[in-house]
Amino acid sequence: MAATLSDESAAGPPDPAGEPAVEQPGFAVSEPAGELTDSAAIRESFRQPEQFAVLYDRYATSLHRYAGRRVGDEVADDLVAATFLAAFRGRQRYDLARASARPWLFGILTKEIARRHRTEKARLRALERAWFDQPVDGLADQVAADVSAQAARGQLAAALTRLSAAERAVLLLIAWSDLSYDETAQALSIPVGTVRSRLSRARRKVGAALGGTNPAAVTEERA
């Protein structure tokens, strides 16, 4: 038996990797299923890959914002695209008992960012220089406040540059993506105790860079 196939579907014989069968021809994106949990959308995506769009619609903006903060807007698109494609490829390994895919997606994004660590460091150094050098106009009191705020941002950027990649990942996931300690542990596949110790070290370094405040004296804001 022979028949004609388009280029698109003639990618090769069946994948031996155990990818589940899919049933619908083409890739018509349906409307997101409003009430589907993340894990339900992932489960549905085994039969209907377009259901993965639910996760995009739910998390693309927050992932993009986080990536943009860390490596800049110009590469955030690439990182978010890479994150969702990696997530789709690896969705069989997702623990469907976890209703929210947010930590999982932030974990994948963190790995993608780690591949761009030079870009991130260059960005932080540029921010540091920009905030130290930026002129401030206005009334004296306001100028003083703005200069102080800019200097603090420059110091923060410098402090982030000096953190290890692992410390920076924990600190920024908690500060910028609002993940809890447990969720951060899930995202990075490390024990919660490791999250706490890395966070503590990172905060001590950042606190010192900001003028020697003692982060240990600050009440932890999230359990």
Place this chain on the structure above:
Amino acid sequence: MNDLTSLRDLGDTLDQELRGPSPQLRHRVLTGIGQQRARIAGRQPWSARRRLAVTGVLAMALAAALLAASTLRLWGASPAASAQAAQILHLAAVAAQRQPALTTGPSQFIYVQSVETAATLTGSSDGRITSVHLSTNLREIWNSVSGTRDGLLREQPRSGTAPGQPTGPWQTTSLAVCSHSWTTPVAGAALTPPGRCVPQPAVPTGLPTSIQAMVAYLYRNSHG
């Protein structure tokens, strides 16, 4: 202000220069997912694959015919090489908008170049597909605009992994208007009894002009 608060303030400040996801990002991600899925299409039910595939090829041929394009770059640096059928149609529509309207005369021919990938399936007695063999051909066809002149079909086998690479000689087939008194000018056209030669114009007329009607038309003509 503690260090975490300062970091959040820093994040808020950085947000001011962020534009957010580009309008194309969603399409890019979902297209990428579609392409990943296409790589596992070997496990799709055959009927679904065939329907999509034949529609895709027909759509490409139609686009090429309507454009009267002399070439359609299907590999090398062409973005169409890895594009999906929908993308190809979109690109064809954009290209068509930029082209001057062409008129054809009854003595002219429409030339279409395309790539076909054929799948030979071997099945077991219980209907399961046990193996799939793929082969790729570069195909050139000249069809008479009026349908009253003999056409020509040339095909050359190509490497499946490097479609720019010929793996065999050209094979040429004459497309007689009414060979042996039977009308077989177009592949897939119904045969008519001897004595009734019905010309098949290469330029289709009365094509649908709405999206829904075109979709229906493509599916209606995708089984042959």
